Amino acid sequence: MSDPDHTDALEQQIDEWRSYLSRRQAIHAADVTELEDHLREQVAVLVEAGLGADEAFLVAVKRMGDLDSLSRDFALEHSERLWKQLVVPSDPAGSRARIQTDAVVAFCVAVAAALAIKVPALFGIHLDQNASFYARNLSLFVLPFLAGYFVWKRRLQSATVRWLAVAFVVAAVFANVYPFVPGGNTEALAALHLPIALWLVVGIAYAGDRWRQVGGRMDFVRFSGELFIYYVLIALGGGVLMAFMAMIFQAIGVDVEPLFESWLLPCGGVGAVVVASWLVEAKQSVIENMAPVLTRLFTPLFAVVLVAFLVTSLLTGRGVDIDRNVLIAFDLLLVVVLGLLLYSVSARDPHSPPGVFDVVQVVLVVSALLADAVALWAIAARITEFGFTPNRIAALGENVILLVNLTWSAVLYIRFVRGRGLFAAVERWQTDYLPVYALWAGVVVIVFPVVFAYI
Amino acid sequence: MEISKDLIAASSTPIVLAILAEEDSYGYAILQRVRELSGGHLEWTDGMLYPVLHRLGRLGHVEARWEVAENGRRRKYYRITSRGLAQLEEERTQWQVVDATLRDVWQTLSFVDRTCRPMSPSLSQGA
Numbered sequence: 001m002s003d004p005d006h007t008d009a010l011e012q013q014i015d016e017w018r019s020y021l022s023r024r025q026a027i028h029a030a031d032v033t034e035l036e037d038h039l040r041e042q043v044a045v046l047v048e049a050g051l052g053a054d055e056a057f058l059v060a061v062k063r064m065g066d067l068d069s070l071s072r073d074f075a076l077e078h079s080e081r082l083w084k085q086l087v088v089p090s091d092p093a094g095s096r097a098r099i100q101t102d103a104v105v106a107f108c109v110a111v112a113a114a115l116a117i118k119v120p121a122l123f124g125i126h127l128d129q130n131a132s133f134y135a136r137n138l139s140l141f142v143l144p145f146l147a148g149y150f151v152w153k154r155r156l157q158s159a160t161v162r163w164l165a166v167a168f169v170v171a172a173v174f175a176n177v178y179p180f181v182p183g184g185n186t187e188a189l190a191a192l193h194l195p196i197a198l199w200l201v202v203g204i205a206y207a208g209d210r211w212r213q214v215g216g217r218m219d220f221v222r223f224s225g226e227l228f229i230y231y232v233l234i235a236l237g238g239g240v241l242m243a244f245m246a247m248i249f250q251a252i253g254v255d256v257e258p259l260f261e262s263w264l265l266p267c268g269g270v271g272a273v274v275v276a277s278w279l280v281e282a283k284q285s286v287i288e289n290m291a292p293v294l295t296r297l298f299t300p301l302f303a304v305v306l307v308a309f310l311v312t313s314l315l316t317g318r319g320v321d322i323d324r325n326v327l328i329a330f331d332l333l334l335v336v337v338l339g340l341l342l343y344s345v346s347a348r349d350p351h352s353p354p355g356v357f358d359v360v361q362v363v364l365v366v367s368a369l370l371a372d373a374v375a376l377w378a379i380a381a382r383i384t385e386f387g388f389t390p391n392r393i394a395a396l397g398e399n400v401i402l403l404v405n406l407t408w409s410a411v412l413y414i415r416f417v418r419g420r421g422l423f424a425a426v427e428r429w430q431t432d433y434l435p436v437y438a439l440w441a442g443v444v445v446i447v448f449p450v451v452f453a454y455i
Numbered sequence: 456m457e458i459s460k461d462l463i464a465a466s467s468t469p470i471v472l473a474i475l476a477e478e479d480s481y482g483y484a485i486l487q488r489v490r491e492l493s494g495g496h497l498e499w500t501d502g503m504l505y506p507v508l509h510r511l512g513r514l515g516h517v518e519a520r521w522e523v524a525e526n527g528r529r530r531k532y533y534r535i536t537s538r539g540l541a542q543l544e545e546e547r548t549q550w551q552v553v554d555a556t557l558r559d560v561w562q563t564l565s566f567v568d569r570t571c572r573p574m575s576p577s578l579s580q581g582a
Contacts, residue, residue, distance in 0.1 A: 031505065034482060034531045037524075038501060041483040065500030073506040077513070 010053045017061060026075035039064060105152060106278030113145040113274055114267035127266060132187060136175045139195035142273045144168045147205040149274060154208035167201045178449045185390045186449040193441040200438035217431035222346045223280055225291030230276040238268055292347030299340045300360050306367035327395040330375040334402035337368040341409060342430055350424050354417045362417055365410045372403060390452045394444050401440055405433050458497060467507050469546040475517060475535040476543055508533055516542050
């Protein structure tokens with residue numbers, strides 16, 4: 001031990017051993033410290049007995065036993081450690097205060113959003129009488145608050161904040177100044193597309209300075225997927241809660257349904273977006289991301305269905321039955337395929353070589369493109385016959401946007417699978433494309449009503 | 456001679472509790488004591504002791520505390536609790552029963568040690 005070189009080498013070996021041990025999920029940092037103390041004592045005793053530092057280390061590690069069975073023993077004793085816990089963060093005390101502040105701020109923002117949606121009611125705009133107002137403005141009751149939360153969390157510069165504010169003000173103006181025909185198509189389209197356009201604004205707030213980087217945008221994509229899953233889970237839980245509430249209050253003869261409609265549903269639905277976002281942020285490093293797991297599960301299944309569809313339509317010779325909803329159905333199909341592609345891209349290690357799953361991915365994308373081409377072919381032949389309604393143009397535009405994305409993705413992906421390109425190119429293409437969706441959504445919100453005379 | 460894993464697992468609780476009943480100790484020292492007491496016959500892999508200690512901690516039989524050893528390293532010491540002492544007493548009675556029974560088995564039951572006698576060909580055919 002007196003030789004400094006040997007001591008250094010031993011320290012390095014112990015460091016490596018420790019970091020190897022730390023990667024075991026069932027073995028916590030405190031256990032590693034305990035085991036390291038043991039190892040060091042064993043080494044010291046062996047060195048005292050005349051062994052060299054290297055030998056002593058090897059013997060001590062051997063005596064510690066096989067790491068797999070050690071980790072299994074720890075897992076048997078601490079089975080809860082295999083289930084990562086979010087509610088009780090095991091971080092040191094320093095970051096706990098930060099986590100708490102974060103939770104408090106998120107909660108306050110959620111409450112603010114929940115109250116904001118009730119403000120119009122003070123001015124006589126009620127949900128049951130002015131449903132269209134709420135439909136058009138829904139995203140404006142949520143997303144500015146969510147963006148505000150990220151502005152606080154990322155400590156964004158005031159110049160960025162100003163641009164975000166301008167975007168929301170512009171959105172609010174365009175959502176409300178147009179003299180929409182009640183129940184018209186353009187109004188419904190605007191209500192549907194405004195959240196898509198504003199989601200990009202949230203993304204800019206989320207990624208902050210990293211918005212211009214592939215990594216920053218990819219993080220936002222991951223965030224969006226996880227948020228969606230969390231929101232669905234919260235909504236399910238909320239549904240169960242409300243069902244029980246209705247049931248037990250009915251038992252004592254009190255009808256709580258009006259309370260649901262005017263308070264619980266709108267406030268809960270709005271506040272839950274912020275709460276879910278906070279959850280995604282808090283747990284991102286704690287729990288495995290769900291969206292990529294679902295993607296892995298469903299990519300092969302969707303690929304099988306699409307291939308089966310193509311083969312069947314080829315064998316039977318049936319053309320696509322043109323009906324007014326077919327375009328929307330195929331749009332949704334492309335959205336799903338794009339989602340599957342996006343989330344497997346988001347979870348993939350860009351450096352690992354192409355594997356079987358990548359081939360499945362290519363099959364999925366190509367078969368989706370072929371299916372969509374079949375549908376587009378049928379529609380294009382008769383589009384003039386149907387006339388250009390705003391719904392149809394919006395659906396067609398979306399189809400073109402998704403088609404362009406998926407076609408180029410397929411090209412890049414095939415290049416990658418054949419070893420002629422980098423996976424980073426697929427990633428870069430996807431993140432570069434994100435503003436296009438928002439741009440088109442913005443066009444639908446701002447230009448469509450004027451062009452189609454607010455019908 | 457290798458003691459089977461099951462036997463080691465079953466005997467680890469009373470052994471560790473008894474060692475801790477003597478005085479507070481930490482992992483490495485406990486293992487050393489086990490080696491001494493068993494005359495080197497009970498060879499535990501070092502790592503397996505810790506899950507055992509943690510299990511005893513969860514059951515409330517021992518308490519752990521961190522101390523800084525003389526060499527400046529953080530070291531986790533274990534102390535037996537009153538519940539642990541009661542458990543030790545309980546284990547002791549159980550093991551004494553097992554021990555006494557086994558002793559009777561070896562001494563009084565007249566069974567033939569078949570492994571030592573070579574089997575005749577006719578016997579194995581008949582079976």
